[in-house]
Amino acid sequence: MEHAVATAHAAEHEHRTSTGLDNRKLVMWAFLASDCLFFGSFISAYMIYRGRSPSGPCPHECVLNGVHYDGVFNIPYTSVSAFVLLMSSLTMVLALAAIQRGNHRGLRIWLLATALLGSVFVGGQYFEFTTFYQKGLSLSSNLFGTTFFVLTGFHGAHVTVGIIMLLSLLLTSLLGRLPASDSLTVELTGLYWHFVDVVWIVIFTVVYLLPM
Amino acid sequence: MATHQEIEPGGHAHPGAKEYVLVAVALGFLTGIEVAVYYIDAVRPWLAHLLIILSAVKFFLVASFFMHLKFDNRLFSSLFVGGLILAISLGISLLALFHNLFV
Numbered sequence A: 001m002e003h004a005v006a007t008a009h010a011a012e013h014e015h016r017t018s019t020g021l022d023n024r025k026l027v028m029w030a031f032l033a034s035d036c037l038f039f040g041s042f043i044s045a046y047m048i049y050r051g052r053s054p055s056g057p058c059p060h061e062c063v064l065n066g067v068h069y070d071g072v073f074n075i076p077y078t079s080v081s082a083f084v085l086l087m088s089s090l091t092m093v094l095a096l097a098a099i100q101r102g103n104h105r106g107l108r109i110w111l112l113a114t115a116l117l118g119s120v121f122v123g124g125q126y127f128e129f130t131t132f133y134q135k136g137l138s139l140s141s142n143l144f145g146t147t148f149f150v151l152t153g154f155h156g157a158h159v160t161v162g163i164i165m166l167l168s169l170l171l172t173s174l175l176g177r178l179p180a181s182d183s184l185t186v187e188l189t190g191l192y193w194h195f196v197d198v199v200w201i202v203i204f205t206v207v208y209l210l211p212m
Numbered sequence B: 001m002a003t004h005q006e007i008e009p010g011g012h013a014h015p016g017a018k019e020y021v022l023v024a025v026a027l028g029f030l031t032g033i034e035v036a037v038y039y040i041d042a043v044r045p046w047l048a049h050l051l052i053i054l055s056a057v058k059f060f061l062v063a064s065f066f067m068h069l070k071f072d073n074r075l076f077s078s079l080f081v082g083g084l085i086l087a088i089s090l091g092i093s094l095l096a097l098f099h100n101l102f103v
Helices: A002-013 A023-049 A075-100 A104-134 A143-174 A180-209 B017-039 B041-066 B074-102
Strands: A062-064 A067-069
Touching: A023 A143, A023 A180, A023 B074, A075 A104, A075 A180, A075 B017, A075 B041, A104 A143, A104 A180, A143 A180, A180 B017, A180 B041, B017 B041
Parallel strands: none
Antiparallel strands: A062 A067
């Protein structure tokens, strides 16, 4: 019965295109290309206004108008967050490999692991934002606060959307509506997830580590 | 075991779990190096260059292996790299423009 449903599902999705490629995958790549520009704009804004705030707090230790400010960044903490997100990319690709082998149990385990790692990252970001706020940095406190919170906030929103997509896939799989022949759905979600990971690779370097 | 991997025209089979784990180990190692060089005063003159190179390698590894750009049809790579080039050009243009305005 399950096989019949899977076959019918596959036939439903089977369609010819002029490129010979699946349109859904093309659209996802086109979306990711446009998202490069979205994040490129915010990263550029952060770079342009870096070190131009007339008042603190600063990302790293600084003196502005004779006032000393401790830096708000905690590099070891953010490094662990970056590592967690990188490892979530591994679990995501293992989920895809599992469904391509028809291993549904493996798919569910790796999807859940990816969603959990993503949640740890978002939770860590929430904690980081709260700590920064307590140190006097807000969206409107200075140029650093505005560009930092907008950039990392939008990234966090992307990760949150990714977690919702992962949990939806997990639920679909648990309901038996995600046959191995429909592995492209997992692959598309994976592409989105890996994209938020590569964006964080850039943000971690440009925002947190690059010297002034 | 039968696989349900769809190989598009112009594409190749994706790697297995072992290769993915090796890439993840490399990514973790590179992140460790990034954080380590941040704290080493001796490399401070080249810190920006080092960090950009390490970040680019990590980006390339994820895009090539986890996003399968190395194995899939080149049209996907063209789309993504096109967007990436536009984004980098936008950043360089804005930085050049605002650098002149602020100086």
